[in-house]
Amino acid sequence: MTLNVEVIGNEPPLVGSVCQALLCEGFEFKGQLESPSNVVYVRVTNNWHRLVIDAGVVFWRAQNEEPKPWAVPEKGYTYPHRNLGEEFHLVGELISSVHVSRHIDVVEVTLHFLNGKRFTLVNSNDISTFAVTQD
Numbered sequence: 001m002t003l004n005v006e007v008i009g010n011e012p013p014l015v016g017s018v019c020q021a022l023l024c025e026g027f028e029f030k031g032q033l034e035s036p037s038n039v040v041y042v043r044v045t046n047n048w049h050r051l052v053i054d055a056g057v058v059f060w061r062a063q064n065e066e067p068k069p070w071a072v073p074e075k076g077y078t079y080p081h082r083n084l085g086e087e088f089h090l091v092g093e094l095i096s097s098v099h100v101s102r103h104i105d106v107v108e109v110t111l112h113f114l115n116g117k118r119f120t121l122v123n124s125n126d127i128s129t130f131a132v133t134q135d
Helices: none
Strands: 006-008 021-029 032-044 047-054 057-063 070-072 077-079 081-083 095-103 106-113 117-124 127-134
Touching (some): 047 106, 047 117, 057 106
Parallel strands (some): 006 057
Antiparallel strands (some): 021 081, 032 047, 070 077, 095 106, 106 117
16 A cells, blocks of 8 residues: 655756665664665756655755765764665666655655666655665
């Protein structure tokens, strides 16, 4: 059973755009990975878009500057970035659709690419993970 998903912010015009970058920001505490994909950044038409799923709510926000890894050393927090666009050959691919769904306590946002690849951000129990798959 698919449930409604609350979305805050405007979903950017990704469909029909070419992916210029896809970065995933993780969260580590004292060197231990707590969340592999706390924040996802998608770049299309020379604009960055920030995607977060928190407490079952999808948040979209435009971002003017290229995101960079950061840290709060005195608290043991680090926010490393992983370049999924390059790693999974998504850069240069056309985004054909975006699908948002909720199944009880799991919320997913999936970017479908014309070449059959899919990037899915999944949030369950307030931890976000991702998967890149091929049709």
